Amino acid sequence: EPEVTQTPSHQVTQMGQEVILRCVPISNHLYFYWYRQILGQKVEFLVSFYNNEISEKSEIFDDQFSVERPDGSNFTLKIRSTKLEDSAMYFCASRETSGRVETQYFGPGTRLLVL
Amino acid sequence: AQTVTQSQPEMSVQEAETVTLSCTYDTSESDYYLFWYKQPPSRQMILVIRQEAYKQQNATENRFSVNFQKAAKSFSLKISDSQLGDAAMYFCALTGTASKLTFGTGTRLQVTL
Numbered sequence: 417e418p419e420v421t422q423t424p425s426h427q428v429t430q431m432g433q434e435v436i437l438r439c440v441p442i443s444n445h446l447y448f449y450w451y452r453q454i455l456g457q458k459v460e461f462l463v464s465f466y467n468n469e470i471s472e473k474s475e476i477f478d479d480q481f482s483v484e485r486p487d488g489s490n491f492t493l494k495i496r497s498t499k500l501e502d503s504a505m506y507f508c509a510s511r512e513t514s515g516r517v518e519t520q521y522f523g524p525g526t527r528l529l530v531l
Numbered sequence: 532a533q534t535v536t537q538s539q540p541e542m543s544v545q546e547a548e549t550v551t552l553s554c555t556y557d558t559s560e561s562d563y564y565l566f567w568y569k570q571p572p573s574r575q576m577i578l579v580i581r582q583e584a585y586k587q588q589n590a591t592e593n594r595f596s597v598n599f600q601k602a603a604k605s606f607s608l609k610i611s612d613s614q615l616g617d618a619a620m621y622f623c624a625l626t627g628t629a630s631k632l633t634f635g636t637g638t639r640l641q642v643t644l
Contacts, residue, residue: 522576
């Protein structure tokens with residue numbers, strides 16, 4: 417069964433460093449998302465991406481964040497200068513496009529720790 | 532704005548028994564979808580069940596079923612014949628035409644012998 421994959425599974429970085437989180441969505445999906453989950457809290461929407469552009473972003477997704485689909489298969493989230501509060505689990509999701517059901521399938525997540 | 536409320540931070544059920552997790556929501560959209568996701572200790576988000584708002588019939592997936600009360604904006608999850616592997620965090624989520632998912636705060640389900 418096709419699945420969303422994410423790399424790395426864990427990332428430790430120093431405050432102020434840039435990180436790139438990578439995702440490979442399900443191959444025939446066209447809508448992509450990033451969510452984050454701070455430990456012990458609920459999952460929060462960051463950004464959605466369709467047709468090579470951002471379709472919606474939350475107030476969390478400020479100028480320190482960017483997304484890109486560099487090669488038609490990967491979907492990346494870049495944090496330019498990490499802060500302690502960026503420590504969280506980051507989930508990539510892609511959306512099933514057939515039929516009416518708007519189901520998003522999640523990757524296994526990247527656990528980011530900023531020291 | 533969309534909101535999802537899960538009022539039960541923790542629930543406990545004995546193995547083989549039935550448990551119901553509650554969820555209420557609010558949205559101004561007429562066309563929307565509701566989901567339950569399971570998050571085990573690995574923290575992966577696993578789709579459990581989904582419900583289209585335009586369908587009156589409650590969704591069922593094996594031991595999992597929902598009670599969708601559209602007028603009351605309620606979407607509860609019933610787990611029958613609970614198993615040890617059902618122990619996890621369960622999140623209720625909502626999406627409309629904007630397509631982003633709005634999640635509740637989750638219910639931690641414990642399954643005891």
